[in-house]
Amino acid sequence: MLGHNGDERRGGHARRGAAAVARGARGARPGDAQRHGLRAARAQGRPQAAGGVQLPDSLHAGRAPARRDHHARHLRRDGRLPRRRGRGQPPGRHHDPHPQPREPPLARRDPVVVPPAFRYDEDPSYNGGCTKLVVRRTKDGRNADGQQRYRYEVVDSFNILGGTDTNCAGGEMPFKKWITCEEVVNRGATGKKHGYIFEIDAMSDGPVEAVPIPQAGRFVHEAAAWRSGVLYLTEDRRIRGAGGSCFYRYTPDQRVGQSGNLAETTGPLEALAVKGRPRFNADAYTVVGEPLEVEWVPVPEPDHDDDTDNRRDRVPNFTPTRFQAQDNGAAIFDREEGIWVSGQGQGAKVYFDCTEGGPQELGQVWEYDPGRETLTLIYISTDSQTLQNPDNITIVPQTQDIFLCEDGPAEQFIRGVTQDGEIYDFAQTVTNDSEFCGACFDPDGQTLYVNQQGDRLGENEPPQGTPQTRAVTYAIYGPFEKREGSNNKNFGNGPSR
Numbered sequence: 001m002l003g004h005n006g007d008e009r010r011g012g013h014a015r016r017g018a019a020a021v022a023r024g025a026r027g028a029r030p031g032d033a034q035r036h037g038l039r040a041a042r043a044q045g046r047p048q049a050a051g052g053v054q055l056p057d058s059l060h061a062g063r064a065p066a067r068r069d070h071h072a073r074h075l076r077r078d079g080r081l082p083r084r085r086g087r088g089q090p091p092g093r094h095h096d097p098h099p100q101p102r103e104p105p106l107a108r109r110d111p112v113v114v115p116p117a118f119r120y121d122e123d124p125s126y127n128g129g130c131t132k133l134v135v136r137r138t139k140d141g142r143n144a145d146g147q148q149r150y151r152y153e154v155v156d157s158f159n160i161l162g163g164t165d166t167n168c169a170g171g172e173m174p175f176k177k178w179i180t181c182e183e184v185v186n187r188g189a190t191g192k193k194h195g196y197i198f199e200i201d202a203m204s205d206g207p208v209e210a211v212p213i214p215q216a217g218r219f220v221h222e223a224a225a226w227r228s229g230v231l232y233l234t235e236d237r238r239i240r241g242a243g244g245s246c247f248y249r250y251t252p253d254q255r256v257g258q259s260g261n262l263a264e265t266t267g268p269l270e271a272l273a274v275k276g277r278p279r280f281n282a283d284a285y286t287v288v289g290e291p292l293e294v295e296w297v298p299v300p301e302p303d304h305d306d307d308t309d310n311r312r313d314r315v316p317n318f319t320p321t322r323f324q325a326q327d328n329g330a331a332i333f334d335r336e337e338g339i340w341v342s343g344q345g346q347g348a349k350v351y352f353d354c355t356e357g358g359p360q361e362l363g364q365v366w367e368y369d370p371g372r373e374t375l376t377l378i379y380i381s382t383d384s385q386t387l388q389n390p391d392n393i394t395i396v397p398q399t400q401d402i403f404l405c406e407d408g409p410a411e412q413f414i415r416g417v418t419q420d421g422e423i424y425d426f427a428q429t430v431t432n433d434s435e436f437c438g439a440c441f442d443p444d445g446q447t448l449y450v451n452q453q454g455d456r457l458g459e460n461e462p463p464q465g466t467p468q469t470r471a472v473t474y475a476i477y478g479p480f481e482k483r484e485g486s487n488n489k490n491f492g493n494g495p496s497r
Contacts, residue, residue: 054472112162119163120198120210123188129162129210130180130200135475137447150447152475161210165194168236169338169392171224172440175257176202181221183236185309185320195309197221197233199262211263214303216250219321223339223392227348227370229255231262234336234352235322239283242310244332246271246325247352247368249296270296271325272368274375278329282364282377283357288421291374297328331375333357334364337407338393342400346371351378351402353390358382363390365402365417379417384408386423387415392437397445398481405436405450412436414450418485432472448476 112129116122134156140149161167161180168183178200185195196212222236229252235245249272252265274280275293299321306318314323326332339352350368357364362381369376381387388408395402402417403426414427414436427436429452438451454471 054474112159114159114162114207118161118207118209120161120212121163121165121188121190121192121194123163123190123192126163126165126188126194128164128167128182130160130167130178131157132160132202132204133157135449137442137475147479150475150477152447158206160204160207161198161200162207163210164198168221169223169234169437170197171226171339173199173226177258178202179224179226179231179262181224181233183220183222185218185220185307187307193218193303193305193307195219195221197224201258203258211261213250213262215266215269216262217248217269217299217302217321218304220309222337223352225339225341225350225352227341227350230370232339232341232350232352232368234339235333236335236337236355237322238356239332239334243312243320243322243326244283244334245336245354246322246330247333247336248272248299248321248325269299269302269321271299271322271328271330272375273297273329274331277331279326280331282331282366283334283354284359285377286359286380288377288380291369291372291376294331294368294373294375297325297330299324299328334361337391338405340393340395340402342395342402351393351395353393353404355389355391355407363387363404365390365393365404378421379423388413390415391435392439394439394441394448396480397441398478399483401483403439403448405439407435407437412452414439416483418483420485422485424483427476432470434471445480446478448474448478448480450474450476 111127112131113127114129120126133154136153136155138151138153140151142148164180165182165186166184167180170178170180172178179197180200181197182194187193193214195218196214197216198210198212201208216231217233220236222234224234225232231250231252233248233250235248237243237245239245248269250262250269251267252262253267254260254265256262256265272294273296275295277292280292301317301319301324302321304317304319304321304324306320309320311318311320312323314327319327322330333354334357335355337353337355339350342349342351348370350370352366352368354364354366356362358380360382362384363379364377364381365379367376367378368374379387381390387404388406388410390404391407392405393402396416400419404415404417406412406415411433412429412435413425416424416426418424427450429436432452432454434453434455436450437453439448440450441448450473452472452474
């Protein structure tokens with residue numbers, strides 16, 4: 001599923017050698033991908049990617065839109081892989097501490113078109129949404145070293161949700177569904193409010209009706225992750241000027257699955273708070289590896305009516321979600337972005353990052369442990385050459401490493417953080433410096449799908465832009481388990497002895 005948006009802090013973190021740098025990495029075999037702007041990297045001395053291809057852009061009802069953001073993947077009964085990617089207008093205006101009148105999204109040049117009956121907002125300027133791709137993987141010989149090569153073919157693709165705005169990272173559900181997130185708060189000419197999440201049936205063979213889930217909050221949504229009946233949500237707001245972000249959970253009052261829908265549920269929206277430290281400033285926190293006890297505080301009016309998302313006068317029903325949470329003691333973060341769940345049962349952990357977290361605004365990675373109700377800072381960057389502004393994230397199934405997609409001002413990397421708190425480079429942009437996003441693995445854990453978001457097209461640019469500006473989707477295949485180094489969880493204390 002594609003959503004379209006129409007020296008590091010070592011504290012024991014060791015970065016293993018210059019061999020981890022992506023440029024000229026010996027042993028990586030990027031295949032066709034390098035011609036399109038991606039270079040695979042060597043991870044800690046061994047090849048992390050054996051090959052890569054660019055997926056086609058065509059849709060059976062038109063071309064795949066630019067400004068790609070999120071991904072999800074689910075396996076169909078016939079073995080094909082349905083995937084979703086999202087699109088919306090470029091992020092940025094919703095981070096402005098002094099909101100301006102809403103500019104129209106990419107309505108003329110790059111719309112996500114679905115039948116009118118399926119649109120969320122009838123206002124024709126709202127043309128963000130999601131597309132679905134069905135991908136077939138077949139064997140395609142072997143590399144010189146004997147590694148299996150694969151060929152990827154898009155066998156079906158279509159727009160599956162529309163009439164939304166700035167669809168961002170979103171998140172995968174365990175019952176073959178997907179959450180897409182509007183990374184904006186505004187209101188259309190029709191009077192419909194935006195700033196919601198929407199649920200999509202990944203198995204649908206055509207467009208689905210866009211039904212918002214207002215009880216899960218109206219705010220600048222970034223990403224979502226599901227664990228044991230709870231939906232965790234991140235918010236992309238800066239501390240400076242915009243008052244920061246909160247980390248939320250929505251707990252539906254009834255069990256949901258393939259046959260139900262979150263929009264039909266009710267339940268509390270809550271925000272994480274650090275016990276004994278109300279309004280904890282997570283952005284200024286630098287202690288790696290120390291668990292903090294947490295609790296959850298209520299958000300009384302999750303579906304507020306403040307279309308600026310920035311009012312400070314505390315008028316009932318016009319107070320932004322994050323300020324309601326902070327007034328109740330919620331912790332304050334700086335631009336929360338990607339989120340992913342790792343592990344099963346009581347051992348499951350929820351990982352999320354903050355793009356501008358830390359005193360140097362280079363990024364933080366956090367672990368929330370639902371079983372112990374603790375929050376732990378597991379990585380903080382103080383060196384832009386090591387990690388700069390992580391955004392979307394995913395977990396490598398074989399190693400449980402965290403892959404971080406950068407959204408920095410220069411060349412972009414996918415970085416890996418091990419359970420020992422070490423960091424390495426996995427992939428680097430070459431000809432196209434737009435951000436990596438939407439990383440996710442297929443069900444067998446051997447293929448990484450990832451986008452480069454692409455730039456907003458100029459008036460005189462061709463529909464797909466130039467190679468330096470166009471959106472790209474890659475399929476990169478393993479073996480991802482072949483990484484040197486230990487893999488014992490020892491955050492903040494360096495490699496295990």
